Amino acid sequence: MTDDDPLNPTGIDAGADTVNDHDRTRYLRTEEIPETAPEADLDWQTRLNETIPTSKRALTYLVAIAVAVLWIVPFIGLFMASFRPLSEIIGGWWHVEGMTFTLENYYQAWDYSTAPMGRALRNTFIVTIPAVLIVMLLGVMAAYPFARFEFPLKTTLFFLILLVMAAPPELVAMGNYNALHEFGLFDTYMGLILIHIGWGLGWVVLFLRNYLLGIPEELEEAARIDGASRYQIFRTIILPLSTPALVSVAVIQFTWVWNAFFFPLVFMRSPELYLAPQVLPLMTGRVQVEWGMIAAGSIMTMAVPVILFLLLERYYKRGMVAAVAD
Amino acid sequence: MTSIVMEDVSKYFDGGQTIANYRLTLEVVDGEFLVFLGPSGCGKTTALRLIAGLEQPSEGVIYFDDERVDGRSPSSRNVAMVFQNYALYPHMTVAENIGYPLRVRGVPPDERDRKVEEVTTLLHIEDQVGKKPAALSGGQRQRVALARAIIREPSVFLLDEPLSNLDAKLRQEMRVELKRLQNELDITTVYVTHNQEEAMSMADRVVVMNRGTIQQVAPPQELYERPRTAWVARFIGSPPMNLFEGTRRNGSIDFGEAGAVELDDVLRVGDTVDDEGSTAAPGDGDTASVVTSDVQGEVALGVRPEDLTITTSRPTAGNVIEGRVDTVEPLGEYVLVNVTVNDQLVNAKLADGTVSRDERVYLTFDDDDAYLYDENGELVN
C-alpha cells in the first residue's frame, strides 16, 4: 500500500507530465486522448513483435481462402465452360490464353430441341412458386395449434410428421403415381404442386411450431383481452411475428422444390411439361457429351437458387440450422 | 508476491479506429486490492484483460515484479481470473471445474482432489462438488468461479465485475467474503466494477477511469474527500457532488442571480497544501498568484449534498448561494431537497426538511467543504 498523503495534490496541471513519485501515476486529460490511434514510431523490435502474430494469422487466412476457392473450382469450371466452344472445353477450361467468349451454348440450351431450357425454366417457376406460397400459409396455420393448443391425436400427428420427414421421396412415389392417375392430375402442374405441398408440409409445420413456441404467449393474451378473436390474433400477432421464420421457410422450400429432380422425373412425362433439372441429364448425348450446352443449362438452372441463397443467406442458414439442430 | 506495473500502456481496436486504453501508467503494489471503477465503456475491462494477457497492448509495457510480461500468454503469467458470467465449463462438474487449472498443469489426481477439497471447504461449497454448473444457484456459481481461481495460488487475482449478476443481498454477502478472502490469501488483486459502493467498500485503492484513461488513483476516503476532477466528483458519492457553474472574476466566483462566493475563502484550503506539497507545473499551484491576478474563466464550485445546509432567510456571513426549492424527497434516514440554482438542479441532504416547494432558500457551506474546478475540470485548491 502506498503511503498516500491525502493533501498531496496529484497533478494539478494534468496537461504536463506530472509524475507523482508515490504511485507512478500520470493523469491525462480526456481531451488529450486522440480520436484514433496515433501513428506510432516503432523501432524494429516492436515492429518485429507485431508481425510475428500477424504472419501466423496471415497463414490462417491464406489456408482458409485457398480452401474456399478450391471448394468452388468445379463451379468456376462449369461457369467457364458455359461461355466457351466445345473444342476449348475438351482442351481444358483452365487454359485461359486465347479464350473465345461465346453465348452459343446458352442459345443452344435455351432452344434445346427435346425440351427447351426457356420453357423448362418457366415450368419450374410455375410449379415452385405456388408450392412455396401455399406450403407457407398452410404450414403456419397448422403449426399454430401445434404450438398453442392441446387436441386429440396431437402426439400421433407429431409422430407421423417425423416419420414422413425421415421417409425417402421414393417411398411416396408409387402411391402418389396411382393417386394422381385416379384424380386425373398425372402429368399436370397441379399434380406436381400438390405432391410438393404434401411432402413439404411436414418439416414446415415442425419448424414453424418450434418458432411459434418462442413467441411469448402474453402477447396473445393481451390481444385477447383487447377483444381480438383467435383468427384476428393469428392474422395480426402470429403472422407478423413469424415473418423471419416464414422467410426462412420460403427460401429453403423454394430451393428444395426448385432443385427437386425425382418428383418431376416421376410425375412429369410430357416433354413440354419438363422442369429444368429434369432436362439437364437428357443433354448428355450418346456420342459426344455437349459440355458447353450442359454447362449453360446447369448455370441457368442453378442460378435461381444460388442467387436466392446469396440474397437471403442469413435466413437460409439460420433456417437450416434451426430445422435440424434446435 | 507480485506487483504489477503498467507503463504508457495503450490498446487500440479496429486498426486504431477505437481507443480502449490510452497511455495507462499505474503500479499495483504487492498484496494490494486495487479496483478499476468507471462507467461502462471506459476501458476498465480492457485494462484488466491486458493484465491477464487476454489482450496484448498496442503500445507500452507491463511488468509483473521486474519481469516484462506483455506479449506473453495468460497461462505463462500465472494469473487467475473470475469472469463476469463466471465462465464455468458447463460439461464439467464443480470438482472438475475447480480442478481444471491443476489438471492442465499436470498435477497428479490425488493432490488435485486434496486441493479441491481444501478450497471448496474454504468457500463452503463442499456439498456441491458433484453437480454440474447448471444445477447451481448464482451465488454458488460465483463461489465455484472463485474456487477455480484461487486453487492454484496465482500471483495475481483478476476479477471482472464478479458480483454484477447477483441480487443485492447476495452481493453484499459476497463483498464481505471476497474482502476477507483477499486479506487471508494476500494475493495482489485487480477488481473491475462499475459499482462505486463495491469499489469503495473493498478497495485499498481505487482507479477511476473514464474514456480509456485514468482520472484518479486514490484510496477510497481520499477519492471521496478530494476528487481530482469535476468528472470524478460527479461520479463518486450518492447523490453525487453538486457543481455550481459560475464565472471567476476578480477573486470571486460569480453565480449570476444566485450570488457570488469569495474565492480566497475557498482557496485557503489550498494554501495549506502549498506549504508542504510540491507542485511541478508553474503558475497554478501557486494559489496566491491566482487569487490576486485578474484571472477570468468558467469554473465550477463543487459541494457535496451532505455539506450543504439550507436556510430560508439570507445569512449575513459565509458562502451563500440562492435558489428555489424544486422537490423534497423524504427518504427516512435523511431528506433530499432538490433546489434550482440558475436552471441547474442541485441536491442537499438534510436531517429534516422544513422547506416546501417553490420556497426561496439559501444554500450555505463551509470553506473546507468546497472544491474549485477550473475550466478544464481540474481541482484548483
Add this chain to the structure above:
Amino acid sequence: MSLRDHFDAVTADTDRADGLAVDRDKAIAIAVFLIPGLTLFTIFSVAPIVYSAIGSFYSWDTFTMEHFVGFDNWIRSLTDPLIVNWSNMREFQYPMGALTHNLLWVVLHVPASTFLGLALALLFADLKGRRILRSMVFAGFTVPPIVIGLVLMFVYDPQAGIFNEFLRVIGQGHLVRNWTQSPQVAIYALIAGGIWVHTGFSMLLYSSALSAIDPSLIESAKVDGANAWRRFWDIIWPLVKPVTAVVVIMGIIWVMRMFDIVYAAGGAAGGPNHAYSVLGIEVYRAAFRPQIDYGMAMVVALLQLFIVAPLALYIARMR
C-alpha cells in the same frame, strides 16, 4: 382473400359467452387451422406410405394391386443381387448391390464430411470475412443435386476434367480415366463428390455450435493455462459433441436418400451394369422402368425408411 372471409364468418359467432361456446369455438378454430394442411399432408404423404406398406405384401399387375402374397416381395427383393450381391461382395467386385453401396456411402461419406465440416468450421471461426468463406463452401449445397452430378461427370471427364488434369500435373498421368464410368472406382469418385457438397452443411451446423460457445469459456481456459490443443479437447469438443450426433444423422439421412447425383452420372441403371446403384435408383427402376415391379419398389423404399427412421426419431427425442 376467401380464407379471410371464412375467418370473419367464423369470428361472427364467437359472441356467445357461455363456457361451452368458448370450448366449441376453440375446437372450431383448431379445426380451421389444421384441416387444410393436414388434408394435403395425409393424402400426399401419409397415405402413400401406408399404401406402400400394405402393397409390399401384395402381388402387382404393373400398377394394380392384386392379391396378398405374404412376404414374397420382401424375400424376393432382399435376395435380389441388385440389392445385396453376396458373390460380388466376396470378391470385392462392383456391383455389390444397392444396399451395400448405400452403406459404403455411410461408412465413407459421413465420417469424412463430418470431420471436414468441423475442420472448416474451426478454420473459419474467427476470421474476418468468414461469412463469405462459409458461403463459398456451403454454396454447393444449394445447387440442384442433379447439377452436382453433372459437374462431377465434368470434373472426372478424361479430357475436359480438371481432376484428371490434376493427376497429369502431379505426374500420375497413368491414372487418368473416366472416373464416373469405371465400374470399380466410380463409387469412390462419387462419394468424394458427395463429401464435397455435403461438407458445407456439416460446417454450417458446426459453425453455429461454435459461435454458441461463450467466448469467456475459452478465455477462462487460456487463463487456467490450457494450450490450443487442450482447449479444443477439454472445452470446444465436449460442447460441440451434441451437434456431432445431428451432423452424423443428417449425413446418414442424406446419403440414404442419394438419388440425383447417381442418376446424373449413371442413369436409371446406376452406372454401367449397376456398378454404383443405390436404393433410391432401384426403387425408381422397379417402379417406373420396364419390367415394372411395384412390390419390389415398395419393399426397397420401406427398407430405406427403416434404416433412417430410428435415427430421425433419435434427433427428435434429443430436442
